Amino acid sequence: MIDFVIYSVTVIAIWSVLALSLNLQFGMTGLVNFGQILPFAIGSYAAGIAASFGYPWWIGVIGGLLFAPLLSLAVILPAQRLSQDYWALITLGAAEIFRLTMLNTPSLAGGADGLNVPRFGSPVLALCIALALLVVSFFFAERVSRSPFGRMLRVIREDEVLASTLGRNPIRYQASVSVAAWMMAAAAGITYGHFSGYVAPTSFTVTETFIIWTAVIVGGPGRNIGVVIGAAVIQLLGVSSRFVAQWVDLPSDLIANLRLAAFGLILVLMFIYRPQGLIAEKREAHNVDRD
Template sequence: MPDPIFSAAVSFLSYFGIFSILSLSLNLEYGFGGQPNFGKVAFYATGAFVAGVVASRLMPLIAGIAPLDPFSPEGTMQRVAITQSNPYAALLTFLIALLLAALISGAFGYLVSYPAIRIREEWFLAMVLLVTGEILRVVVRSYPPIVNGYNGVLIPNPFRWLGDADQVSLAYMVLILVIALGVYIYINKLVNSPFGRLLKSMRDDQIAATSLGKDLVKVRGQVLILGSALAGLAGVLYAYYSGYVNPDDFIPIRTFDVWVMVVLGGIANNRGVLLGAAIMTAIDRGTQILAIQLQTFGGIAELNYLRYIIVGILMLAILMFRQKGILPEKPVKTPAYEVVKVE
């Protein structure tokens, strides 16, 4: 019998890690770069779909077993058997999925935004990205060869070979948190680099940045590639965490959730964004656990809806009363800034 507090804590921290990566990547795009990515879910979903395809097709080949039909119960059993007996194949597949997802999501991000970033008005980019997310979902759910259409595909956790379910989820949680920490450090370094200052200059004044000889179309492309690749990583982590790739998970509300984390925590403040992700995770997991608890006592099934109402009201409240978020943006830390401060 698993300890409920332990499993709740593990689930909270796992989701927190995944949400952190997503919100940090949006913060890079919107908070620092000013690019309104209303299609975050498209790249998150791409990551998850890549994980589904790689785990269901490539893993038997890596393990050296003749693959069965990936969507049949036998195929699922085969994958579970491989992850239970062959740590090497399980982890290698997972790594390949991570790398491929980052590459494909990044390329997809560039491809989708290629025409839109050439138009000065960011409104177009927002609309194109928003719509792309929905097209991707509808096509993948209607076209079975990718991840079995709306039935989805089951992919086993890469740590299945540890045996004990608690240890598996704990090991995976640690992995998620390590990757999230890496992303945090990377983005922090990046935004304090010349590239980060270039992003801010693009956000604050496009004309001034252009007059200094900066190629903004190129920068917009770069930041979207990077943000999309990171979202792809989060997608892989989520797919393996839930063990199930389902296109209908990736509805536009997911994008909105990420926006809530960024706006709530603090636009262009990475620590604030982590705080936003933590609050969002608490609401998400809290209502989920509460709903399950209440349902076992024959309570209301509608508690799930409350989650969205709470999130919506929270978003409205923060926009109304604290537009810069809980932790507002801080000045850039450069050697020059230190000099100015001393003087």
């Protein structure tokens, strides 16, 4: 039982960091990112590739934390004059391109077989690192949210034209928050790689992005504590479905499909009855300070 609790809390902490990273982009800034699994995958593969070539673990950490923000700029800057619909498609396409590249480069990333990653020394150590990452990410997100920078992000979310009339460059703010969010997701991916001990293309599909979005929508876009609660709810549902598979005589793939159907149903019900999420964002009038 203790092992299950440690495992569950570790998974919740890692996915909470992912949810916080998406909340910085969507909840605060209005960026519809359908490829947030991409920086997560970059971090995981950085850890795996570094290990496969015999480099120490910190090489993978540095590689993931550097490559993810650089790629975020490579994605957002060419799309700066496009609408949010195109931004969503570009991020989705970028995530799929990376996944398929890893799938078709066995010499670098192991192909469909994936890569082995050195595990943490113990489950308790993995739990402590995941929780420490979550605490740092949460307080960073809260700091951003309460700062003049965060208030301007909300202005950009509501009306980019208004932000421009105030002398702000929306693209600069969006690029800055994307770099920070992708670094957070990459750190979560590095932690996940060393926690699971294995990375493969099947771990970074569109389904995982859908799960991140579900956590943010359920918890409450724009509220950091809300998305952490949303991630906890979604991950607990996912982990508990393994017990259901043991109680009923159904194939594991059917259980997985039913789990996704349950997530979809939760999303629909939230959109209908609680669109603001479990913990709604506080709508307050603020003076936009110059930073």
